[in-house]
Amino acid sequence: MATITYIAAGGDTHSIDVADGYSVMEGAVDKRIAGIDGDCGGNCACATCHVYVDPAWIAATGVRSEGEEAMLDLAEDVQPNSRLACQIMVSAALDGLVVRLPVSQH
Protein backbone atom coordinates (compact mmCIF):
# COMPACT_ATOMS: atom_id res chain seq x y z
CA MET A 1 0.00 0.00 0.00
CA ALA A 2 1.30 3.47 -0.78
CA THR A 3 -0.02 6.99 -0.86
CA ILE A 4 0.43 8.41 -4.34
CA THR A 5 -0.02 12.10 -5.09
CA TYR A 6 -1.16 13.19 -8.58
CA ILE A 7 -0.77 16.87 -9.45
CA ALA A 8 -2.67 17.92 -12.56
CA ALA A 9 -1.26 20.50 -14.97
CA GLY A 10 -3.68 23.10 -13.63
CA GLY A 11 -2.67 22.41 -10.02
CA ASP A 12 -5.52 20.13 -8.82
CA THR A 13 -3.94 17.68 -6.40
CA HIS A 14 -5.20 14.26 -5.33
CA SER A 15 -3.53 11.98 -2.81
CA ILE A 16 -4.89 8.46 -2.74
CA ASP A 17 -3.96 5.08 -1.35
CA VAL A 18 -3.08 2.51 -3.99
CA ALA A 19 -2.69 -1.17 -3.12
CA ASP A 20 0.50 -3.12 -3.81
CA GLY A 21 0.64 -4.71 -7.22
CA TYR A 22 -1.50 -2.07 -8.89
CA SER A 23 0.10 0.40 -11.24
CA VAL A 24 0.20 4.15 -10.67
CA MET A 25 -2.14 4.40 -13.70
CA GLU A 26 -4.69 1.97 -12.28
CA GLY A 27 -4.75 3.85 -8.99
CA ALA A 28 -5.69 7.08 -10.79
CA VAL A 29 -8.17 5.57 -13.24
CA ASP A 30 -9.88 3.63 -10.48
CA LYS A 31 -10.52 6.85 -8.57
CA ARG A 32 -11.38 8.74 -11.78
CA ILE A 33 -8.62 11.29 -11.35
CA ALA A 34 -8.72 13.57 -14.39
CA GLY A 35 -5.55 13.83 -16.48
CA ILE A 36 -4.60 10.16 -16.81
CA ASP A 37 -6.52 8.08 -19.35
CA GLY A 38 -4.96 4.61 -19.63
CA ASP A 39 -6.89 3.74 -22.77
CA CYS A 40 -5.15 0.40 -23.35
CA GLY A 41 -5.80 -0.84 -19.84
CA GLY A 42 -2.14 -1.04 -18.82
CA ASN A 43 -0.56 -2.81 -21.79
CA CYS A 44 2.09 -0.14 -22.49
CA ALA A 45 0.30 0.35 -25.78
CA CYS A 46 -1.24 3.82 -25.93
CA ALA A 47 0.92 6.34 -24.01
CA THR A 48 -2.16 8.00 -22.47
CA CYS A 49 -0.92 7.49 -18.91
CA HIS A 50 2.07 9.77 -19.37
CA VAL A 51 3.32 11.27 -16.08
CA TYR A 52 6.31 13.29 -14.88
CA VAL A 53 7.94 11.64 -11.87
CA ASP A 54 8.98 14.08 -9.14
CA PRO A 55 12.83 14.31 -9.11
CA ALA A 56 12.97 12.93 -5.55
CA TRP A 57 11.36 9.69 -6.77
CA ILE A 58 13.25 8.97 -9.95
CA ALA A 59 15.60 6.42 -8.40
CA ALA A 60 12.80 4.58 -6.59
CA THR A 61 10.58 4.30 -9.67
CA GLY A 62 13.28 2.74 -11.85
CA VAL A 63 13.94 3.10 -15.54
CA ARG A 64 11.82 2.83 -18.68
CA SER A 65 11.56 -0.49 -20.45
CA GLU A 66 12.29 -0.71 -24.19
CA GLY A 67 8.61 -0.92 -25.05
CA GLU A 68 7.86 2.02 -22.79
CA GLU A 69 10.61 4.02 -24.49
CA ALA A 70 9.12 3.25 -27.92
CA MET A 71 5.68 4.47 -26.84
CA LEU A 72 6.90 7.52 -24.90
CA ASP A 73 8.92 8.58 -27.92
CA LEU A 74 5.64 9.40 -29.66
CA ALA A 75 3.97 11.23 -26.77
CA GLU A 76 3.67 14.98 -26.39
CA ASP A 77 6.22 17.05 -24.43
CA VAL A 78 8.33 14.17 -23.16
CA GLN A 79 10.93 15.04 -20.51
CA PRO A 80 13.76 13.01 -18.95
CA ASN A 81 11.49 12.29 -15.96
CA SER A 82 8.59 11.12 -18.16
CA ARG A 83 7.19 7.65 -17.51
CA LEU A 84 4.12 5.66 -18.48
CA ALA A 85 2.24 5.26 -15.21
CA CYS A 86 1.04 1.78 -16.13
CA GLN A 87 4.66 0.63 -15.94
CA ILE A 88 5.22 1.84 -12.38
CA MET A 89 4.02 -0.80 -9.94
CA VAL A 90 3.05 0.30 -6.46
CA SER A 91 4.74 -1.07 -3.34
CA ALA A 92 5.53 0.29 0.13
CA ALA A 93 8.80 1.61 -1.33
CA LEU A 94 6.77 4.16 -3.31
CA ASP A 95 4.82 5.50 -0.36
CA GLY A 96 4.71 9.27 -0.84
CA LEU A 97 5.38 9.19 -4.59
CA VAL A 98 4.49 12.40 -6.39
CA VAL A 99 3.73 12.52 -10.11
CA ARG A 100 2.72 15.46 -12.26
CA LEU A 101 0.30 15.12 -15.13
CA PRO A 102 0.73 16.63 -18.60
CA VAL A 103 -1.67 19.18 -20.11
CA SER A 104 -3.42 16.38 -21.97
CA GLN A 105 -3.12 12.73 -22.86
CA HIS A 106 -3.25 11.74 -26.46
Place this chain on the structure above:
Amino acid sequence: MATLAAGAASPADLSPTDPARPDLAEARARAYAMPLADIDMTDPELFRTDTHWPYFERLRAEAPVHYCANGRFGPFWSITRYADIMAVDTNHAVFSSEAILGGITARNQDPEFILPMFIAMDPPKHDIQRKAVSPIVSPQNLVALEVLIRERAQAIFDNLPVGETFDWVDRVSIELTTQMLATLFDFPWADRRLLTRWSDAATADDTLPGNPTKPERQAILIECLTYFTRLWNERVNAPAGNDLVSMLAHNPATRDMAPMEYLGNLILLIVGGNDTTRNSITGGLLFLNDNPHEYDRLRADPALIETMVPEIIRYQTPLAHMRRTALADVELGGQTIRKGDRVVMWYVSGNRDERAIDRPDAFVIDRARPRQHLSFGFGIHRCVGNRLAEIQLKIVWEEILKRWPRIDVVGPPRRVASAFVKGYETLPVRIPA
Protein backbone atom coordinates in the same frame (compact mmCIF):
# COMPACT_ATOMS: atom_id res chain seq x y z
CA MET B 1 -31.16 -3.67 -40.83
CA ALA B 2 -32.27 -4.76 -37.38
CA THR B 3 -35.46 -3.21 -36.03
CA LEU B 4 -36.34 -3.26 -32.40
CA ALA B 5 -39.32 -5.49 -31.73
CA ALA B 6 -42.22 -3.76 -29.99
CA GLY B 7 -41.86 -4.02 -26.23
CA ALA B 8 -38.17 -4.94 -26.33
CA ALA B 9 -36.33 -3.07 -23.61
CA SER B 10 -32.79 -4.32 -23.59
CA PRO B 11 -29.98 -3.14 -25.88
CA ALA B 12 -28.89 -6.77 -26.17
CA ASP B 13 -32.04 -7.40 -28.21
CA LEU B 14 -30.27 -5.95 -31.20
CA SER B 15 -27.25 -8.22 -31.08
CA PRO B 16 -26.32 -10.27 -34.12
CA THR B 17 -28.39 -13.09 -32.65
CA ASP B 18 -31.54 -10.99 -32.93
CA PRO B 19 -34.36 -12.99 -34.53
CA ALA B 20 -35.28 -9.84 -36.46
CA ARG B 21 -32.22 -10.68 -38.59
CA PRO B 22 -33.09 -13.94 -40.42
CA ASP B 23 -30.19 -13.30 -42.77
CA LEU B 24 -27.88 -13.68 -39.78
CA ALA B 25 -29.43 -17.01 -38.84
CA GLU B 26 -28.63 -18.18 -42.36
CA ALA B 27 -25.10 -16.84 -42.13
CA ARG B 28 -24.61 -18.54 -38.76
CA ALA B 29 -25.74 -21.87 -40.18
CA ARG B 30 -23.28 -21.53 -43.05
CA ALA B 31 -20.43 -20.30 -40.83
CA TYR B 32 -20.69 -23.34 -38.58
CA ALA B 33 -21.37 -25.92 -41.31
CA MET B 34 -18.47 -25.05 -43.61
CA PRO B 35 -14.97 -26.47 -43.06
CA LEU B 36 -13.01 -24.18 -40.73
CA ALA B 37 -10.11 -24.08 -43.18
CA ASP B 38 -12.33 -22.59 -45.90
CA ILE B 39 -13.35 -19.52 -43.95
CA ASP B 40 -12.02 -16.41 -45.72
CA MET B 41 -12.88 -13.23 -43.88
CA THR B 42 -11.50 -11.00 -46.63
CA ASP B 43 -14.70 -11.52 -48.63
CA PRO B 44 -16.17 -7.99 -49.00
CA GLU B 45 -19.67 -9.42 -49.47
CA LEU B 46 -19.73 -10.51 -45.81
CA PHE B 47 -19.30 -6.88 -44.82
CA ARG B 48 -21.67 -5.43 -47.41
CA THR B 49 -24.40 -7.69 -46.02
CA ASP B 50 -23.31 -7.25 -42.39
CA THR B 51 -23.18 -11.04 -41.93
CA HIS B 52 -19.54 -11.46 -40.88
CA TRP B 53 -20.44 -11.73 -37.18
CA PRO B 54 -21.03 -15.50 -36.81
CA TYR B 55 -17.86 -16.32 -38.75
CA PHE B 56 -15.77 -14.27 -36.35
CA GLU B 57 -17.63 -15.79 -33.42
CA ARG B 58 -16.66 -19.27 -34.62
CA LEU B 59 -13.04 -18.29 -35.27
CA ARG B 60 -12.66 -16.74 -31.82
CA ALA B 61 -13.97 -19.92 -30.24
CA GLU B 62 -12.43 -22.63 -32.41
CA ALA B 63 -9.41 -21.13 -34.21
CA PRO B 64 -8.36 -17.81 -32.69
CA VAL B 65 -5.15 -17.92 -34.75
CA HIS B 66 -6.52 -19.22 -38.04
CA TYR B 67 -4.72 -19.95 -41.28
CA CYS B 68 -6.59 -19.36 -44.52
CA ALA B 69 -4.61 -21.02 -47.28
CA ASN B 70 -6.79 -19.83 -50.16
CA GLY B 71 -7.79 -16.28 -49.33
CA ARG B 72 -8.98 -14.17 -52.27
CA PHE B 73 -5.77 -12.13 -51.93
CA GLY B 74 -3.53 -15.07 -51.01
CA PRO B 75 -2.82 -17.04 -47.81
CA PHE B 76 -3.01 -15.26 -44.48
CA TRP B 77 -3.58 -15.66 -40.74
CA SER B 78 -6.68 -14.27 -39.02
CA ILE B 79 -6.26 -13.07 -35.42
CA THR B 80 -9.68 -12.63 -33.87
CA ARG B 81 -9.38 -12.38 -30.06
CA TYR B 82 -8.78 -9.06 -28.32
CA ALA B 83 -5.74 -10.21 -26.30
CA ASP B 84 -4.01 -11.77 -29.31
CA ILE B 85 -4.65 -8.68 -31.42
CA MET B 86 -3.12 -6.55 -28.65
CA ALA B 87 -0.08 -8.88 -28.59
CA VAL B 88 0.46 -8.57 -32.35
CA ASP B 89 -0.19 -4.82 -32.46
CA THR B 90 2.36 -4.11 -29.72
CA ASN B 91 5.07 -6.38 -31.13
CA HIS B 92 6.31 -4.22 -33.97
CA ALA B 93 9.76 -5.85 -33.83
CA VAL B 94 8.30 -9.13 -35.13
CA PHE B 95 5.18 -7.92 -36.93
CA SER B 96 6.16 -5.43 -39.60
CA SER B 97 4.02 -2.79 -41.27
CA GLU B 98 6.44 -2.23 -44.17
CA ALA B 99 4.84 -1.41 -47.53
CA ILE B 100 7.42 -3.42 -49.44
CA LEU B 101 6.24 -6.57 -47.62
CA GLY B 102 2.64 -5.83 -48.53
CA GLY B 103 1.68 -3.04 -46.15
CA ILE B 104 -1.16 -2.82 -43.65
CA THR B 105 -4.18 -4.17 -45.48
CA ALA B 106 -5.06 -7.83 -46.05
CA ARG B 107 -4.62 -7.21 -49.74
CA ASN B 108 -1.00 -6.40 -50.60
CA GLN B 109 -0.20 -2.93 -51.82
CA ASP B 110 0.27 -2.98 -55.59
CA PRO B 111 4.06 -3.44 -56.00
CA GLU B 112 3.95 -1.30 -59.13
CA PHE B 113 2.43 1.62 -57.26
CA ILE B 114 3.70 1.48 -53.68
CA LEU B 115 2.58 4.44 -51.65
CA PRO B 116 5.16 5.01 -48.90
CA MET B 117 3.26 6.22 -45.83
CA PHE B 118 4.31 6.10 -42.20
CA ILE B 119 1.48 3.75 -41.26
CA ALA B 120 3.25 1.27 -43.57
CA MET B 121 6.72 1.80 -42.19
CA ASP B 122 8.65 0.39 -39.27
CA PRO B 123 10.92 2.33 -36.92
CA PRO B 124 13.11 4.31 -37.26
CA LYS B 125 11.54 5.94 -40.34
CA HIS B 126 8.00 5.52 -39.01
CA ASP B 127 8.79 7.43 -35.83
CA ILE B 128 10.49 10.30 -37.68
CA GLN B 129 7.56 10.83 -40.05
CA ARG B 130 4.86 10.36 -37.46
CA LYS B 131 6.49 12.97 -35.23
CA ALA B 132 6.55 15.41 -38.15
CA VAL B 133 2.77 15.13 -38.44
CA SER B 134 1.60 14.71 -34.85
CA PRO B 135 1.88 18.44 -33.97
CA ILE B 136 -1.31 18.94 -36.01
CA VAL B 137 -3.16 17.38 -33.08
CA SER B 138 -1.24 18.97 -30.20
CA PRO B 139 -3.44 20.04 -27.25
CA GLN B 140 -3.39 23.72 -28.33
CA ASN B 141 -4.31 22.82 -31.89
CA LEU B 142 -7.16 20.61 -30.73
CA VAL B 143 -8.62 23.51 -28.75
CA ALA B 144 -8.50 25.72 -31.85
CA LEU B 145 -9.85 22.96 -34.10
CA GLU B 146 -12.74 22.34 -31.73
CA VAL B 147 -13.95 25.90 -32.26
CA LEU B 148 -13.78 25.50 -36.06
CA ILE B 149 -15.44 22.09 -36.02
CA ARG B 150 -18.32 23.42 -33.97
CA GLU B 151 -18.85 26.33 -36.38
CA ARG B 152 -18.90 23.93 -39.33
CA ALA B 153 -21.24 21.51 -37.57
CA GLN B 154 -23.63 24.31 -36.64
CA ALA B 155 -23.73 25.55 -40.23
CA ILE B 156 -24.46 22.06 -41.51
CA PHE B 157 -27.14 21.32 -38.94
CA ASP B 158 -28.79 24.72 -39.38
CA ASN B 159 -29.35 23.84 -43.03
CA LEU B 160 -30.78 20.34 -42.76
CA PRO B 161 -34.34 19.75 -43.96
CA VAL B 162 -36.97 19.01 -41.35
CA GLY B 163 -39.93 16.76 -42.04
CA GLU B 164 -38.43 15.22 -45.18
CA THR B 165 -36.22 12.23 -45.85
CA PHE B 166 -32.58 12.85 -46.75
CA ASP B 167 -29.31 10.95 -46.88
CA TRP B 168 -27.41 11.41 -43.62
CA VAL B 169 -24.19 10.08 -45.14
CA ASP B 170 -24.05 12.70 -47.86
CA ARG B 171 -25.55 15.73 -46.05
CA VAL B 172 -23.84 15.24 -42.70
CA SER B 173 -21.19 12.51 -42.38
CA ILE B 174 -19.31 13.16 -45.61
CA GLU B 175 -19.85 16.91 -45.50
CA LEU B 176 -18.62 17.36 -41.95
CA THR B 177 -15.54 15.16 -42.19
CA THR B 178 -14.59 16.57 -45.58
CA GLN B 179 -14.78 20.08 -44.16
CA MET B 180 -12.64 18.97 -41.25
CA LEU B 181 -10.03 17.55 -43.55
CA ALA B 182 -10.07 20.64 -45.78
CA THR B 183 -9.38 22.68 -42.65
CA LEU B 184 -6.48 20.45 -41.59
CA PHE B 185 -4.88 20.82 -45.02
CA ASP B 186 -5.99 24.40 -45.56
CA PHE B 187 -7.39 22.98 -48.78
CA PRO B 188 -9.21 25.26 -51.24
CA TRP B 189 -12.74 25.21 -49.86
CA ALA B 190 -14.70 24.97 -53.11
CA ASP B 191 -12.70 21.90 -54.18
CA ARG B 192 -13.01 20.00 -50.90
CA ARG B 193 -15.12 17.17 -52.36
CA LEU B 194 -11.99 16.16 -54.26
CA LEU B 195 -10.71 14.93 -50.90
CA THR B 196 -13.64 12.51 -50.73
CA ARG B 197 -13.01 11.40 -54.29
CA TRP B 198 -9.35 10.67 -53.61
CA SER B 199 -10.04 8.96 -50.29
CA ASP B 200 -12.69 6.70 -51.78
CA ALA B 201 -10.43 5.81 -54.74
CA ALA B 202 -7.54 5.00 -52.40
CA THR B 203 -9.51 2.40 -50.46
CA ALA B 204 -11.90 0.95 -53.03
CA ASP B 205 -11.52 -2.70 -54.02
CA ASP B 206 -10.78 -2.53 -57.77
CA THR B 207 -11.92 -6.13 -58.30
CA LEU B 208 -15.50 -5.12 -57.58
CA PRO B 209 -17.75 -3.79 -60.37
CA GLY B 210 -18.63 -0.14 -60.04
CA ASN B 211 -15.31 0.77 -58.44
CA PRO B 212 -12.46 2.40 -60.36
CA THR B 213 -10.22 -0.13 -62.10
CA LYS B 214 -6.54 -0.31 -61.20
CA PRO B 215 -5.43 2.13 -63.93
CA GLU B 216 -8.35 4.45 -63.14
CA ARG B 217 -7.45 4.38 -59.46
CA GLN B 218 -3.82 5.19 -60.21
CA ALA B 219 -4.90 8.10 -62.42
CA ILE B 220 -7.11 9.49 -59.65
CA LEU B 221 -4.27 9.24 -57.13
CA ILE B 222 -1.89 10.98 -59.52
CA GLU B 223 -4.50 13.73 -59.80
CA CYS B 224 -4.32 14.02 -56.00
CA LEU B 225 -0.53 14.22 -56.08
CA THR B 226 -0.58 16.88 -58.80
CA TYR B 227 -2.99 19.07 -56.87
CA PHE B 228 -1.11 18.74 -53.58
CA THR B 229 2.23 19.33 -55.30
CA ARG B 230 0.86 22.69 -56.36
CA LEU B 231 -0.10 23.41 -52.73
CA TRP B 232 3.35 22.31 -51.58
CA ASN B 233 5.04 24.62 -54.08
CA GLU B 234 2.88 27.51 -52.90
CA ARG B 235 3.69 26.93 -49.22
CA VAL B 236 7.28 25.69 -49.11
CA ASN B 237 8.67 29.20 -49.58
CA ALA B 238 5.97 30.93 -47.55
CA PRO B 239 6.21 31.25 -43.75
CA ALA B 240 5.33 28.00 -41.95
CA GLY B 241 1.60 27.64 -41.35
CA ASN B 242 -0.46 25.39 -39.08
CA ASP B 243 -1.81 23.17 -41.83
CA LEU B 244 -0.55 19.71 -42.67
CA VAL B 245 0.94 20.63 -46.06
CA SER B 246 2.94 23.47 -44.55
CA MET B 247 4.13 21.21 -41.70
CA LEU B 248 5.37 18.57 -44.10
CA ALA B 249 6.98 21.20 -46.34
CA HIS B 250 8.84 22.92 -43.50
CA ASN B 251 9.86 20.10 -41.16
CA PRO B 252 13.49 19.08 -41.85
CA ALA B 253 12.50 15.43 -41.49
CA THR B 254 9.99 15.58 -44.32
CA ARG B 255 10.73 18.54 -46.58
CA ASP B 256 12.93 16.46 -48.91
CA MET B 257 10.58 13.53 -49.26
CA ALA B 258 10.07 11.98 -52.71
CA PRO B 259 6.78 12.72 -54.51
CA MET B 260 5.39 9.20 -53.99
CA GLU B 261 6.18 9.43 -50.30
CA TYR B 262 4.40 12.77 -50.12
CA LEU B 263 1.40 11.23 -51.88
CA GLY B 264 1.45 8.24 -49.56
CA ASN B 265 1.41 10.36 -46.42
CA LEU B 266 -1.32 12.59 -47.87
CA ILE B 267 -3.47 9.58 -48.69
CA LEU B 268 -2.83 8.27 -45.19
CA LEU B 269 -4.02 11.49 -43.61
CA ILE B 270 -6.98 11.83 -45.98
CA VAL B 271 -8.13 8.24 -45.49
CA GLY B 272 -7.27 8.20 -41.81
CA GLY B 273 -9.25 11.36 -41.20
CA ASN B 274 -12.03 10.76 -43.66
CA ASP B 275 -13.96 7.51 -43.99
CA THR B 276 -13.31 6.50 -40.47
CA THR B 277 -14.86 9.51 -38.77
CA ARG B 278 -17.51 9.64 -41.50
CA ASN B 279 -18.63 6.12 -40.74
CA SER B 280 -18.67 6.67 -37.00
CA ILE B 281 -20.89 9.71 -37.47
CA THR B 282 -23.32 7.56 -39.45
CA GLY B 283 -22.97 4.57 -37.17
CA GLY B 284 -23.82 6.49 -34.02
CA LEU B 285 -27.20 7.58 -35.38
CA LEU B 286 -27.97 4.06 -36.56
CA PHE B 287 -27.03 2.49 -33.21
CA LEU B 288 -29.15 4.94 -31.23
CA ASN B 289 -32.11 4.20 -33.48
CA ASP B 290 -31.53 0.47 -33.08
CA ASN B 291 -31.33 0.93 -29.30
CA PRO B 292 -34.07 3.43 -28.44
CA HIS B 293 -33.57 2.83 -24.72
CA GLU B 294 -30.03 4.22 -25.05
CA TYR B 295 -31.32 7.15 -27.12
CA ASP B 296 -33.80 7.92 -24.29
CA ARG B 297 -30.99 7.84 -21.73
CA LEU B 298 -28.83 10.12 -23.85
CA ARG B 299 -31.63 12.63 -24.25
CA ALA B 300 -32.24 12.63 -20.51
CA ASP B 301 -28.54 13.14 -19.73
CA PRO B 302 -26.39 14.64 -22.50
CA ALA B 303 -23.33 14.31 -20.27
CA LEU B 304 -23.38 10.68 -21.44
CA ILE B 305 -21.97 11.91 -24.75
CA GLU B 306 -18.52 11.60 -23.20
CA THR B 307 -18.71 7.83 -22.75
CA MET B 308 -20.99 7.31 -25.74
CA VAL B 309 -18.40 8.58 -28.24
CA PRO B 310 -15.79 5.84 -27.66
CA GLU B 311 -18.61 3.27 -27.54
CA ILE B 312 -19.74 4.40 -31.01
CA ILE B 313 -16.18 4.02 -32.25
CA ARG B 314 -15.93 0.55 -30.73
CA TYR B 315 -19.29 -0.57 -32.03
CA GLN B 316 -18.66 0.70 -35.54
CA THR B 317 -14.99 -0.30 -35.81
CA PRO B 318 -14.50 1.90 -38.90
CA LEU B 319 -11.48 -0.11 -40.05
CA ALA B 320 -12.32 -3.78 -39.76
CA HIS B 321 -8.72 -4.93 -39.79
CA MET B 322 -5.08 -4.02 -39.93
CA ARG B 323 -2.43 -6.35 -41.34
CA ARG B 324 1.20 -7.12 -40.53
CA THR B 325 3.93 -9.33 -42.02
CA ALA B 326 5.97 -11.63 -39.76
CA LEU B 327 9.70 -10.92 -39.80
CA ALA B 328 10.52 -14.18 -38.04
CA ASP B 329 8.84 -17.45 -37.06
CA VAL B 330 6.70 -16.84 -33.99
CA GLU B 331 4.33 -18.84 -31.78
CA LEU B 332 0.87 -17.41 -31.14
CA GLY B 333 -2.19 -19.19 -29.77
CA GLY B 334 -0.52 -22.56 -30.20
CA GLN B 335 0.17 -21.95 -33.87
CA THR B 336 3.47 -21.27 -35.62
CA ILE B 337 3.40 -18.21 -37.84
CA ARG B 338 6.25 -18.37 -40.35
CA LYS B 339 8.57 -15.59 -41.40
CA GLY B 340 6.96 -13.79 -44.34
CA ASP B 341 3.38 -14.78 -43.43
CA ARG B 342 0.61 -12.23 -43.67
CA VAL B 343 -1.12 -11.66 -40.31
CA VAL B 344 -4.49 -9.90 -40.18
CA MET B 345 -5.72 -8.41 -36.91
CA TRP B 346 -9.51 -8.30 -37.06
CA TYR B 347 -10.33 -5.28 -34.91
CA VAL B 348 -14.01 -5.77 -35.71
CA SER B 349 -13.82 -9.19 -34.06
CA GLY B 350 -11.66 -8.23 -31.08
CA ASN B 351 -14.09 -5.43 -30.30
CA ARG B 352 -16.83 -8.05 -29.80
CA ASP B 353 -14.71 -10.48 -27.76
CA GLU B 354 -16.52 -11.30 -24.52
CA ARG B 355 -13.18 -12.40 -23.02
CA ALA B 356 -12.15 -8.73 -22.95
CA ILE B 357 -15.38 -6.74 -23.10
CA ASP B 358 -18.51 -7.24 -21.03
CA ARG B 359 -21.67 -7.85 -23.15
CA PRO B 360 -19.71 -6.85 -26.23
CA ASP B 361 -22.59 -7.05 -28.71
CA ALA B 362 -24.63 -4.56 -26.72
CA PHE B 363 -24.46 -0.85 -27.49
CA VAL B 364 -24.05 0.69 -24.03
CA ILE B 365 -23.40 4.42 -23.78
CA ASP B 366 -21.99 4.49 -20.24
CA ARG B 367 -19.39 1.77 -20.02
CA ALA B 368 -16.85 2.06 -17.20
CA ARG B 369 -13.82 1.78 -19.54
CA PRO B 370 -15.23 2.84 -22.89
CA ARG B 371 -11.84 3.51 -24.52
CA GLN B 372 -10.70 -0.06 -24.10
CA HIS B 373 -11.40 -0.96 -27.69
CA LEU B 374 -9.26 -1.78 -30.72
CA SER B 375 -10.66 0.64 -33.29
CA PHE B 376 -7.69 3.01 -33.10
CA GLY B 377 -5.21 0.16 -32.81
CA PHE B 378 -2.55 -0.02 -30.11
CA GLY B 379 1.22 0.28 -30.03
CA ILE B 380 3.40 2.68 -31.98
CA HIS B 381 0.90 2.91 -34.85
CA ARG B 382 -2.07 3.82 -32.69
CA CYS B 383 -4.19 6.33 -34.55
CA VAL B 384 -2.55 9.73 -34.25
CA GLY B 385 -5.93 11.44 -34.85
CA ASN B 386 -7.88 9.55 -32.21
CA ARG B 387 -8.67 12.53 -30.01
CA LEU B 388 -9.64 14.59 -33.07
CA ALA B 389 -12.07 11.87 -34.13
CA GLU B 390 -13.61 11.87 -30.66
CA ILE B 391 -13.92 15.66 -30.64
CA GLN B 392 -15.83 15.59 -33.94
CA LEU B 393 -18.26 12.99 -32.69
CA LYS B 394 -18.73 14.81 -29.41
CA ILE B 395 -19.58 18.04 -31.19
CA VAL B 396 -21.95 16.30 -33.61
CA TRP B 397 -23.98 14.91 -30.74
CA GLU B 398 -23.88 18.08 -28.65
CA GLU B 399 -25.26 20.08 -31.57
CA ILE B 400 -27.87 17.46 -32.48
CA LEU B 401 -29.21 17.29 -28.93
CA LYS B 402 -29.44 21.09 -28.72
CA ARG B 403 -31.72 21.06 -31.77
CA TRP B 404 -33.80 17.90 -32.02
CA PRO B 405 -34.89 15.28 -29.52
CA ARG B 406 -34.96 12.70 -32.26
CA ILE B 407 -33.59 11.94 -35.68
CA ASP B 408 -35.25 8.86 -37.16
CA VAL B 409 -33.58 6.36 -39.43
CA VAL B 410 -36.33 5.58 -41.95
CA GLY B 411 -34.74 2.87 -44.06
CA PRO B 412 -31.87 0.38 -44.08
CA PRO B 413 -28.31 1.56 -44.68
CA ARG B 414 -26.41 0.59 -47.80
CA ARG B 415 -23.04 -0.64 -46.58
CA VAL B 416 -19.65 -0.43 -48.25
CA ALA B 417 -18.47 -3.69 -49.82
CA SER B 418 -15.08 -3.87 -48.15
CA ALA B 419 -13.33 -6.05 -45.60
CA PHE B 420 -11.22 -3.02 -44.66
CA VAL B 421 -13.36 0.12 -44.59
CA LYS B 422 -16.40 -0.76 -42.55
CA GLY B 423 -18.89 1.87 -43.52
CA TYR B 424 -22.05 3.20 -45.06
CA GLU B 425 -22.81 4.54 -48.52
CA THR B 426 -26.27 5.83 -47.63
CA LEU B 427 -28.58 6.11 -44.63
CA PRO B 428 -32.05 7.58 -45.13
CA VAL B 429 -33.20 9.67 -42.17
CA ARG B 430 -35.88 12.15 -41.25
CA ILE B 431 -35.95 14.85 -38.59
CA PRO B 432 -39.53 14.94 -37.31
CA ALA B 433 -41.19 18.30 -37.91
